[in-house]
Amino acid sequence: MPLLEGRNLSKHFGGLAAVNGLDLTVETGEIVGLIGPNGAGKTTCFNLLSGFLRPTSGSVGFAGEDITGRRPHQIVACGLVRTFQLATLFQELTALENVLLGLHLHSRMGLRQVLFSRRVFPPDEVSLSHEVLEFTGLASHADQLARNLPHGYQRVLGIAMALAARPRLLLLDEPVTGMNLSESAQVMSLIKKIRDGGTTILLVEHNMKAVMGTCDRIVVLNFGRKLAEGTPAVVSTSAEVIEAYLGAGLHHA
Amino acid sequence: MRRRKIAPLVASAVGVLLALLLPQIGSDYYLYLFALVFTNVVLAASLRPSLTCGQLNIGHSGFMSIGAYTSALLAKNLGFPFEISLLCGALLAAIVALAIGYPALRLRGVYFAMVTVAFVEVIRLVAQIWVPLTHGMSGLSGIPKPSILGMTLTTKTSQYYLALFLMLAILLVLWKLESSRLGLIWKSIGMADNLAQSLGVNIAKHKLLAFAIGCFFAGVAGAFYAHFIRFLFPPEFGFLMATNILVYNFVGGRGHFAGPIVGAIFLSLLSEPFRGSPYETIFFSIAMLMTILFLPGGLITLPAKLGGLMWRRRASAPSPVA
Numbered sequence: 239m240p241l242l243e244g245r246n247l248s249k250h251f252g253g254l255a256a257v258n259g260l261d262l263t264v265e266t267g268e269i270v271g272l273i274g275p276n277g278a279g280k281t282t283c284f285n286l287l288s289g290f291l292r293p294t295s296g297s298v299g300f301a302g303e304d305i306t307g308r309r310p311h312q313i314v315a316c317g318l319v320r321t322f323q324l325a326t327l328f329q330e331l332t333a334l335e336n337v338l339l340g341l342h343l344h345s346r347m348g349l350r351q352v353l354f355s356r357r358v359f360p361p362d363e364v365s366l367s368h369e370v371l372e373f374t375g376l377a378s379h380a381d382q383l384a385r386n387l388p389h390g391y392q393r394v395l396g397i398a399m400a401l402a403a404r405p406r407l408l409l410l411d412e413p414v415t416g417m418n419l420s421e422s423a424q425v426m427s428l429i430k431k432i433r434d435g436g437t438t439i440l441l442v443e444h445n446m447k448a449v450m451g452t453c454d455r456i457v458v459l460n461f462g463r464k465l466a467e468g469t470p471a472v473v474s475t476s477a478e479v480i481e482a483y484l485g486a487g488l489h490h491a
Numbered sequence: 492m493r494r495r496k497i498a499p500l501v502a503s504a505v506g507v508l509l510a511l512l513l514p515q516i517g518s519d520y521y522l523y524l525f526a527l528v529f530t531n532v533v534l535a536a537s538l539r540p541s542l543t544c545g546q547l548n549i550g551h552s553g554f555m556s557i558g559a560y561t562s563a564l565l566a567k568n569l570g571f572p573f574e575i576s577l578l579c580g581a582l583l584a585a586i587v588a589l590a591i592g593y594p595a596l597r598l599r600g601v602y603f604a605m606v607t608v609a610f611v612e613v614i615r616l617v618a619q620i621w622v623p624l625t626h627g628m629s630g631l632s633g634i635p636k637p638s639i640l641g642m643t644l645t646t647k648t649s650q651y652y653l654a655l656f657l658m659l660a661i662l663l664v665l666w667k668l669e670s671s672r673l674g675l676i677w678k679s680i681g682m683a684d685n686l687a688q689s690l691g692v693n694i695a696k697h698k699l700l701a702f703a704i705g706c707f708f709a710g711v712a713g714a715f716y717a718h719f720i721r722f723l724f725p726p727e728f729g730f731l732m733a734t735n736i737l738v739y740n741f742v743g744g745r746g747h748f749a750g751p752i753v754g755a756i757f758l759s760l761l762s763e764p765f766r767g768s769p770y771e772t773i774f775f776s777i778a779m780l781m782t783i784l785f786l787p788g789g790l791i792t793l794p795a796k797l798g799g800l801m802w803r804r805r806a807s808a809p810s811p812v813a
Contacts, residue, residue, distance in 0.1 A: 288689065290685070290688075290689075309693070309695075310688040310689060311688055311691045311692055311693045311694070312693075314689065314690065314691035315691055319689065319690075320689050321689075322685065322686065322689070326683055326685065326686045327683070327686070328678075328679060328682045328683060328686070329682065329683075330682065331682075339675065339679055339690065340690050399686075399690065400689070400690075403690055403691060
């Protein structure tokens with residue numbers, strides 16, 4: 239049984255079908271890449287899966303449960319956590335505090351804790367957050383304000399926060415956009431490391447080289463529909479995919 | 492780091508001590524004035540939870556009005572004891588906040604603010620038009636004085652101490668909330684609500700909760716005000732007062748719990764000569780403008796700013812040893 243299963247997903251914005259009858263599955267332990275030209279519906283698809291948008295039709299199943307129409311915080315509680323395209327962080331807090339919040343925000347609390355707990359962050363959460371920073375290579379920046387971090391580190395911090403929420407499936411929205419070659423290689427190896435640690439990954443990315451080198455399977459979207467699906471080797475040689483990216487050849491004109 | 496923690500503690504200890512001693516030094520006029528200042532502090536501080544969540548509530552005085560009228564009418568017409576009528580007023584304010592907030596908090600930014608502006612006007616009009624109950628524009632008078640356990644607080648001194656006690660108790664609760672996990676959640680929603688949501692925060696629920704908590708305490712402030720002044724006049728709780736509460740927060744500073752407290756004390760005392768006159772609005776506008784221009788972080792950042800200036804001057808001045 240797949241970990242994540244989108245069945246016949248559609249999202250219409252007025253007359254525009256941003257996603258149209260999409261079937262998408264992710265198996266446990268995979269790294270799946272979702273690619274496509276601008277406006278293909280990748281981010282909309284992410285928003286449908288993570289509950290930020292409600293599908294017009296179709297359903298989303300996660301770990302055998304139907305999660306269609308659930309709200310984002312409920313979906314996070316199931317173990318499906320997303321990151322954002324832009325560096326969305328708590329800018330005025332340090333890297334460590336950002337991760338602590340990621341750990342913390344979803345933990346339950348009673349009124350007694352609210353009014354009488356002396357510490358906001360229990361020591362075990364602090365040490366766990368340090369571990370997450372260590373794992374993602376941000377340990378030396380723990381005490382820097384998020385807004386002062388270089389762009390690449392900000393994106394990694396976004397991933398670290400999502401990791402702190404202990405996801406079973408991590409949705410990464412353009413994790414290496416705007417990075418140079420060595421930064422993006424580092425992030426991609428981090429993504430592999432996360433998968434090896436037992437977290438399944440679905441990512442949207444424009445950077446072809448990064449996607450091809452990392453993903454086990456690739457799904458290509460165009461105009462809200464699935465254009466092709468398969469291993470990187472199969473997808474990169476598919477005539478339809480090349481056409482979608484580069485435009486139709488002269489003989490079609 | 493340590494100094495940053497001790498300075499506010501010392502300042503608040505001195506403040507509380509002065510407040511406790513005021514009846515020994517000041518006349519009845521000052522007791523009356525400071526009881527009103529304390530009411531303003533409660534109003535300003537109780538707006539903070541909502542502000543921290545990034546919700547601009549320009550209708551806080553409407554909830555104060557609900558607390559004031561409810562408590563006054565229950566005590567006057569039905570003979571409720573002060574404690575019970577105060578609690579009923581505050582609870583009704585919180586319940587109305589839940590009813591208004593449930594649909595309105597789905598709106599963001601300026602749209603939510605517009606709903607609260609409309610709300611405060613609706614409440615004012617209800618108080619003005621529902622003459623059989625509120626006596627409309629002739630005002631509601633003959634409200635019983637506050638009492639504790641059946642003992643009526645007749646002297647200004649005892650009423651002043653009641654105001655002081657209410658303020659300190661409410662500030663303690665609000666501070667506890669803000670420094671707990673709940674406060675952290677409010678801050679996270681204010682900083683980046685979509686991120687908070689993706690980390691598992693039910694933002695609709697928490698925004699609503701913060702809003703209702705704030706309005707509950709606005710209701711308490713209103714109830715105290717009603718029994719202290721003993722006369723309620725609908726236009727008093729209008730849009731102008733709501734913006735003043737907001738200005739307390741901005742002028743005091745939004746970055747720290749002490750901000751609204753400092754702002755409310757400073758502005759209420761400074762605007763005292765103009766109270767009720769058209770100059771009051773001008774005064775508040777100028778205070779707001781000056782803050783935005785010269786102290787974007789509010790009055791609470793003033794010591795640090797002055798400290799920075801002194802330090803820079805000392806550093807640039809030629810060393811006396813040379």
